[in-house]
Amino acid sequence: MSESLKAHPFLRQWLGLDVAGQVQAFSGKVDLGQGISHALRLIVAQELRLSPASIAMVPANTHTSPDEAVTSGSLSVQHSGAALRCAAAHWREMCRLVMAQRCGVDVATVRCANGEFSLQTHVENKTRHASYAELTSAEMWQSAIDTMHVQSIHASQDMGASPTKPSALRPDVASKVFGEFEYIHDRVLPGMCHGMVFRPGTLTAEVIAHEMQALVHHVQAQSGVLCVHQNGVLLGVLTQTEYALSKIVRHIEDGVAQGKFWRCHSEVPDAQDLPNWLKAQTLDTTVVADTTDNAPTDELQHIRAEFHRPYLQHASIGLCCALAQWTDDAQQLEVWNHSQGIYNLRRDIALAFDMPPAQVQVSHVEGAGCYGHNGADDVAFDAAWLAQLVPGRPVRVQWTRQAELAHAPLAPAMAVEIHAGVNAEGHIAEWTQTVWSQGHGTRPGRGKTPALLGTWQTAQPHPVTMAVNAAMAVGGGSERNAQPPYDVASVKVINHRVLNMPFRVSAMRSLGAPTNVFAAESVMDELALRCAQDPLAFRLAHLRSTGQARAVAVLQKVADMAGWTTPRPDNKPEGWGRGLAYARYKNTGAYCAVVVELVVEEKVKLHKLWTAVDLGHVVDADGAANQIEGGALQAASWVLCEAAQLSSQGIASNNWDNYPILKFSDMPAVEVALMSQPHEPSLGAGECSSGPTCAAIANAIFDAIGVRMHAMPFTPENLLKTIEAETPSVHS
Missing domain, CATH: 3.30.365.10 (Aldehyde oxidase/xanthine dehydrogenase, molybdopterin binding domain)
Incomplete structure (x- = not known):
């Protein structure tokens, strides 16, 4: 049994039927453009003996999706796919059993093909049919998934079942090619305003007070500005339109390039001598494997070599973007974002704003594709932080290219x-x-304090999260x-x-x-x-x-x-x-x-x-x-x-x-x-x-x-x- 299924063992947590009778499939793994939602759709379609077009993959969100942590490690098919396969097989066999019981026949005589259950009655000499919707009860949704139903998948097409041949065509590709797909960047909500959070380029810095004060006055005087807010080393700006914001962004980023507004502090490793810099630091040493008890006794020819790589950047062509909206009474927060870990992000945003996680909803919307921890979670915090200034109004924040490359985490040297x-x-x-x-790893959702860049830079900052390694059990x-x-x-x-x-x-x-x-x-x-x-x-x-x-x-x-x-x-x-x-x-x-x-x-x-x-x-x-x-x-x-x-x-x-x-x-x-x-x-x-x-x-x-x-x-x-x-x- 996959870890996902152990944590979420009930049928209702993975599958459902909408009001029109279409099958819904839920997964906590998000689609980053890698097409995982299509692969999961094919798994469910195969088990339910339906066409893939009949399966609606519900975008991951913290209200309806199982918590499957982060979409990472090449584990989506292994974890979420395995859980959905078991859930679909369980549902199919429960419906087959109900059909058999209603007709008073052996379950082996009930066939499932093209999403329909059928059997030949000898008494009436006719074929009886039933759909998933007709055979599913409220109690069935509450049932714990029996993984035994999935064991016969590859051995035979059990009980006369004949799976449909899944289509190889992803339903999202055509709309993406023709520019019709709605990414997070394209989403427009009623009353939406636009924002940007400006910050220093290093983790530790101090504000140059007179320059920041002059900047705040300059920005406040620009047309279309709703709010200017400074907190710690962060400067937040909200405008009525994206165009008004773009002019302010250019002005501030030009100043940053000239070394204005912040006095930065950072040790800079020598790019020409990174191996020696790494070795000279304080180290936490672990022995990952040791079979030297089997060391040979015969004479060997030895070689020694050293290899290294520099720091790397994600360099996504698409920019990080998020939308956030507080209720008028600031008791509930909704975030739309392309995070790889919606539940982890919800947890850390709740920590950042000192509120129960249940009062935060995070919905995944496709955005910039990224394998790893880019700025998606940080821009979500930026949007939520700015949205506090205008309760009831949605706020959109999209990082610039300069912000994208300057503030997202690096891959370690x-x-x-x-x-x-x-x-x-x-x-x-x-x-x-x-x-x-x-x-x-410094991803959100894994520590006692939030691992979000903005939370380390306010007037009352949380501590910077130190990078750690995943357990060897997961690679x-x-x-x-x-x-x-x-x-x-x-x-x-x-x-x-x-x-x-x-x-x-x-x-x-x-x-x-x-x-x-x-x-x-x-x-x-x-x-x-x-x-x-x-x-x-x-x-x-x-x-x-x-x-x-x-x-x-x-x-x-x-x-x-x-x-x-x-x-x-x-x-x-x-x-x-x-x-x-x-x-x-x-x-x-x-x-x-x-x-x-x-x-x-x-x-x-x-x-x-x-x-x-x-x-x-x-x-x-x-x-x-x-x-x-x-x-x-x-x-x-x-x-x-x-x-x-x-x-x-x-x-x-x-x-x-x-x-x-x-x-x-x-x-x-x-x-x-x-x-x-x-x-x-x-x-x-x-x-x-x-x-x-x-x-x-x-x-x-x-x-x-x-x-x-x-x-x-x-x-x-x-x-x-x-x-x-x-x-x-x-x-x-």
Whole structure:
């Protein structure tokens, strides 16, 4: 039974019928554009033997949806999907039983097809029919879900059931393509006004009093201004129209760029020496894995290598946005937002305003897609904070590009050191992986005080939330994928969590996995080179233990797709190379192998990515492939382009000029193969391709020019520095 179903065991918590008789499905997992609502719709449709168009997925909200915490970790199909599958199967079988009892027949004679129950009566010699609405009672909605009904799904189509073939078409895509879809940015409520909260670029700062006073007077004199409110280091502005606000925003942001209004205080890590800065901080050290009791006694050839990545930014093209409205008596608050954790946000907003959570309603509305903790929760607080100034009126707050890049949490910088030993037979005998990184989580809803940026900056601030890592039971944070997936007898994994956070850091897609996989798979290629083995053959030789068949299968599949074992083309251009990498996400999730083909010229140009993935039972093949492709391309952008620039005034990379991302013209062809395992549980697709893609690009660069990249991003400048340094890729 999934954790979601344990917490919400009743049928009414997952399914319902509206007044028109259409099936409603409830989930606490939100759609960020990744199409999870469609995948969940397909699951419910399959179990109820209905067409997907007959299922209405109710947008997540804190009044009607089950509390499933945060939409993260590639767990939506595993958790919410499993719960909805059980709920739908339970409802179907309860209705089948009611039909049988009413007709006085054995339940096995009742068929379910196209959302209708039927049976052939021998006495009357006719077929009787009934719908879900006709067979469902009030008592049935209150029943606890019996998970036994779901066990026969893949074994047979039980009791004569014939599921409909689900449509592969997502119902939201056409409206998004044609600009008809209503995002949170498009929502207009009666009497709505517009607001913005201005703040310093660092977590600690002080107001420059005379400049702030002059600014307040200037803003109050502008037309269309409703309210100007200063509290602590925050300055809030409310206007009647979005146009009036836009003029004020430009004026204030120009002043901020000149260092006005706030005196910022922040330690700035040296971008050129991040590994040593991380190691010099106070550390919380844990041993994640230790099987060194199995240490070999024979002589080994050792290699040691260190890898690192800079701070990264979410850099969503869409901006964070929220709407909020207090009742006239300020006793109830409603928030519309694209948060990934509506219940967590509700909890922290209630803490921030010292009110019971039951008096806060949060409704999810699709907005800027983001894998990780961006500014969505912070902008929700901004809207609620400003809405107090105009009780009864809805307030809309949309961050600017400068605010989006300057105030959202960063992904932590990381350093990873690997020390490995290989024996005379070419087998890895020992492996030690050591990680230095800040924690990868400051999301709301998990501490005693609110983890919302604005609550740390008022006149009576709450304490800044220190970044922590998720428990290893759910994949960890900075230590995610730090344990090698290969057969190695002696393994030690050490994680050093950095206890200093001059800039706010939190979760980004895959957390620590991309850096750990980049490091580990780079070392795997180095070891293969030392042992004079092909990188594919070397990996397969270390996947021979029980339970590794699925890992072997994805590696062999991607090798076949890319023609890995065929002779290299004679006419390949100078700087041509290809690289291979593999990982199982979190060591418990999806299996993914990637091959990259590229050319290194004045910069790295990707030609093609091949990806083979085992997701267990695939619910929506098109959606899964989209997720894998998107994860690979975002990882390619990280590894080739992205690095946050920090200054004493805050995050300096606050526009597209100084925070470039991969352009459409840089995009390679991507081929995805899904190796469906219909009898296995579903595994998440959203994050599994990130790590192998980073590593495969690094390995392809080495194959192309013989230079081992140890530090992201692989920009032309960093490539040139590495080549000129002529540093050995690893040190014996």
